[in-house]
Structure formats: structure tokens, C-alpha cells
Amino acid sequence: xxxxxxxxxxxxxxxxxxxxxxxxxxxxxxxxxxxxxxxxxxxxxxxxxxxxxxxxxxxxxxxxxxxxxxxxxxxxxxxxxxxxxxxxxxxxxxxxxxxxxxxxxxxxxxxxxxxxxxxxxxxxxxxxxxxxxxxxxxxxxxxxxxxxxxxxxxxxxxxxxxxxxxxxxxxxxxxxxxxxxxxxxxxxxxxxxxxxxxxxxxxxxxxxxxxxxxxxxxxxxxxxxxxxxxxxxxxxxxxxxxxxxxxxxxxxxxxxxxxxxxxxxxxxxxxxxxxxxxxxxxxxxxxxxxxxxxxxxxxxxxxxxxxxxxxxxxxxxxxxxxxxxxxxxxxxxxxxxxxxxxx
Numbered sequence: 546x547x548x549x550x551x552x553x554x555x556x557x558x559x560x561x562x563x564x565x566x567x568x569x570x571x572x573x574x575x576x577x578x579x580x581x582x583x584x585x586x587x588x589x590x591x592x593x594x595x596x597x598x599x600x601x602x603x604x605x606x607x608x609x610x611x612x613x614x615x616x617x618x619x620x621x622x623x624x625x626x627x628x629x630x631x632x633x634x635x636x637x638x639x640x641x642x643x644x645x646x647x648x649x650x651x652x653x654x655x656x657x658x659x660x661x662x663x664x665x666x667x668x669x670x671x672x673x674x675x676x677x678x679x680x681x682x683x684x685x686x687x688x689x690x691x692x693x694x695x696x697x698x699x700x701x702x703x704x705x706x707x708x709x710x711x712x713x714x715x716x717x718x719x720x721x722x723x724x725x726x727x728x729x730x731x732x733x734x735x736x737x738x739x740x741x742x743x744x745x746x747x748x749x750x751x752x753x754x755x756x757x758x759x760x761x762x763x764x765x766x767x768x769x770x771x772x773x774x775x776x777x778x779x780x781x782x783x784x785x786x787x788x789x790x791x792x793x794x795x796x797x798x799x800x801x802x803x804x805x806x807x808x809x810x811x812x813x814x815x816x817x818x819x820x821x822x823x824x825x826x827x828x829x830x831x832x833x834x835x836x837x838x839x840x841x842x843x844x845x846x847x848x849x850x851x852x853x854x855x856x857x858x859x860x861x862x863x864x865x866x867x868x869x870x871x872x873x874x875x876x877x878x879x880x881x882x883x884x885x886x887x888x
Contacts, residue, residue: 700791709769829844
């Protein structure tokens with residue numbers, strides 16, 4: 546005889562208050578939730594102390610170059626007056642500063658230039674201004690030209706891509722420095738007769754034009770490869786199916802995905818053009834004395850460094866600091882925008 550089965554337990558009833566407020570959804574966790582890619586990249590960059598310090602150094606150099614006329618006015622000197630020749634007691638009989646350390650004093654904070662006796666501080670400020678102006682304009686032009694050529698060749702493909710690819714290969718293999726040295730006098734003689742002095746603006750325009758003509762190839766080659774990969778992606782094919790024009794596909798679909806390599810390439814290109822311009826001026830191709838320039842000052846310092854090392858120290862050290870800071874800044878920007886390639 547079996548015992549009767551116990552009755553099944555009734556399901557639990559949870560009493561609910563009709564007026565109760567439902568619990569609020571959980572707040573998103575702190576971190577990258579709700580942040581745009583730009584905000585995430587900025588947060589990564591701010592955590593990189595090397596990048597932040599390098600950024601401040603770069604900003605200092607640009608601010609000093611932009612404010613060079615104002616600083617020179619407050620300082621009471623200019624880069625063209627030969628103070629050592631006008632004021633007795635500053636240079637000795639051999640044309641070198643009488644005071645030690647290149648003539649550094651309360652009146653001349655960075656000393657005076659040997660032989661001519663110009664103020665080194667204002668020479669350096671205006672040299673930073675001119676060098677950064679040429680390098681910045683060249684970088685902008687190279688970036689724009691590289692974007693146009695690279696995206697056009699990669700998107701259109703076919704014969705245009707092959708033609709652009711061959712041109713890029715030739716430019717990358719061409720010895721641009723030898724071209725500058727060999728054809729610079731020819732280029733200048735086309736606009737100015739040998740008896741006349743070459744205007745500074747013509748030298749600047751020629752430098753920017755020649756460096757741009759040979760400098761757009763690396764940017765174009767990089768973007769061409771990126772576009773060749775992107776144009777086969779689903780979002781580009783979807784845009785084509787919906788009837789989007791090539792211009793819309795380029796500006797709305799391709800270009801937003803290319804800003805990271807563009808920015809990285811530009812940050813690495815600017816210090817390269819700073820050193821290129823200074824090297825050309827050192828070799829006598831480019832800006833010439835008395836126009837202030839990093840390369841001109843280093844060239845002048847190489848002639849007198851055995852008797853006055855201080856004059857060469859300031860332009861050489863400042864250019865090294867700027868180039869290193871900008872390269873470190875470029876590395877930090879690259880790591881912030883694309884942490885997958887962090888070394």
C-alpha cells in the first residue's frame with residue numbers, strides 16, 4: 546500500500562506594487578563606453594607622458610617662432626644690426642667676442658656672432674621662424690598632394706594606378722639632394738640675372754616647390770595601398786549599390802578611414818623637412834646669409850667653432866631638441882590613434 550503523494554508546491558507569487566518605480570539600468574562602466582574614437586585617442590595620448598612633454602616642447606618652438614618679432618621688440622635687438630662692429634669692446638682684433646662663452650651677458654643673452662657681431666638670440670628666433678615656416682608649408686602641400694594622388698590612383702585603379710605607381714617609384718629612387726645641388730643655380734638663373742641679388746621670397750618659394758615636387762610620393766604610395774584595400778570592403782560596395790557618386794564615396798566612406806595614417810605620416814614628415822631645409826642651407830642651396838635660418842647659422846658656426854663653440858651650440862642644440870621632440874610626438878600620436886602597432 547503506497548502512501549499518498551504530497552500536493553505539488555504552489556508557484557511562488559511575488560507581490561508587486563503597481564506604483565513601484567522599475568530599477569534603473571546599470572550605468573556604463575568607466576573606460577571607453579560612450580566615448581568617440583577621437584576621445585579615446587585623446588585619453589590614450591594624455592596618459593603618455595613622453596608625448597605630452599614633447600607636445601609642449603613643439604608648441605614652445607612654434608610659439609617662439611610666431612612671436613619672434615614681438616620678442617625681439619621687447620628684447621630691444623634685431624637679427625640684422627651688427628652690434629659688435631658698432632659698439633667697441635664687444636669683439637677683439639680677430640673678430641671674436643671679448644667676453645667668455647660667446648659674449649653672453651645681460652645685454653646679449655645668447656652672446657654675439659663672431660666677425661659681424663649680430664645678436665644670437667634674435668638670429669635664433671628668426672631662424673626658427675623661417676625654418677618652421679618652410680617646413681610647415683611644405684608638409685601641408687605634400688600632404689594635400691599625396692592625398693589627392695594616392696586616393697585617386699587607388700580608387701580608379703587600372704592604367705591610372707599603374708602610371709601613378711611608376712611615377713612614385715621613380716621619385717622615390719631619384720637622388721633629390723643631388724638634383725637640388727645641380728639644378729638650383731639653373732632654376733634661379735631662369736628668374737634672376739646673375740648680376741642681381743636673388744630675392745628671399747623667390748628662394749623660399751623655390752625651396753617649397755622643389756621639396757613638394759619630390760616629397761608627395763611616400764604619402765601617395767601609403768594612401769594608394771590603403772585605398773586599394775578599402776575599396777573592396779562591404780561598406781564601399783554598399784555605397785556603390787545605392788548609387789553614390791565617386792566623390793561621395795571618397796569623401797564619406799574612404800577619407801574618414803584614412804585620417805589616422807595621414808596624420809601619422811604628416812607628423813613624421815615635418816621634422817624631416819626641417820632637417821632637409823637646414824641641410825640645403827648648410828650646403829649653400831637655399832636661404833643665404835644674412836637671412837636668419839637654422840642651416841645658415843650652423844654653416845656659419847662650422848667656420849668659427851674652433852674659436853667660439855658657443856655660437857654653433859645654440860642653433861644645433863635647438864634643432865636637435867625640436868626634431869627629437871617632434872619625432873617622439875609623432876610616435877605618441879601613432880600609438881594613440883592605432884594602439885595595435887604599439888612597439
